[in-house]
Amino acid sequence: MNRINAVTFAAVLAASLPAAAQHHGTGHGKPAEHATAASPYVGQEKREIKAMSEQEQRGWLEGQGMGLARAAELNGYPGPMHTLELADSIGLSPAQLAASRELMQRHKAEARALGVRLVETERQLDAAFREKRANDTDVERLTAEIAQIQGSIRASHLRTHLAQQRLLSAEQVSAYNRLRGYTQ
Template identity: 50%
Template sequence: MQYRFAFAAFALAASFVHAADSPYAGQERRSIKALSEQEIADYRHGRGMRTSLAAELNHYPGPRHVLEHAQALDLSQEQQARTRQLQEDMAREAARLGERIVQKEAELEALFAGGKANHDSMRSIVGEIGMLQAEYRAVHLGAHLSMQQLLSREQIAEYDRLRGYGGTNPGGGGHKHGMMHGKMGHD
């Protein structure tokens, strides 16, 4: 009896070790091996997917989150309208690019799945994916840049507080924001 228990425990432990050695186990069943279903959906909907953290965590708010906190940020009607337009434009362009990324990843998948991959074909598709991912990220970061110009320093500081970010000076240095106290200004 003890022998069977020890053998079962050993077999169970070995299966855990084997699974730990295979972090991709199960992913071979994905339609596009390089992307999870969530990543595919995120690209197709133009979601941020952490592409804007350099902006978001350095006092360049994102339009979607600004809209979520519109009341607490005391946005003017003009700020709300411009933020909505910025969010819609960003989401539309990001979704367009995201769809192209998914298509190119599917092409890369088909190339390897069909046994037709070679260095030239692989490099060509990977290069296209890289350019599309750079454009996708630039669209998101650009929206953060534009958003910062619509808010006052006080609104950005409140945004950071609402989002749980602490620490440093919003807007960095002596940068003037385009929207000060609800009125348009110039840099």
């Protein structure tokens, strides 16, 4: 076992011991008389889709960014929404303004369509468990589909930042980063 795997294993083991002690008793060789540790999930059992809050569903369905493009945003690749908000401050030309608006519209349409697919697939996974018909094959298929859709949504956001950065001059990108508070 290499050093990183050994450290990771030790950390996971150490973190699981207190939880195991709570679950199986007091941790002092005595069984717990009344386990009353409430789950942090209390209340979520009433959700339409258990794995998604209403706010998360709305975010996916509306094509919101939800931090999915931070790798681009924080490394000097502006997004169209904030570029449009800062249009006057960074000196967008009429052509840049039109291209940024068009980019934003295309991206939102793509992200929303993918969001609909994601929410629907999460709904199918939830239904399989709710209806007590979940099986290994369906779980594997649905979670792989969910992961693929989530990856496609993130890629859409990141590609949009790439496209927006190509529409701007280096000076405009610098101004954007300064106005967003990323640089001085």
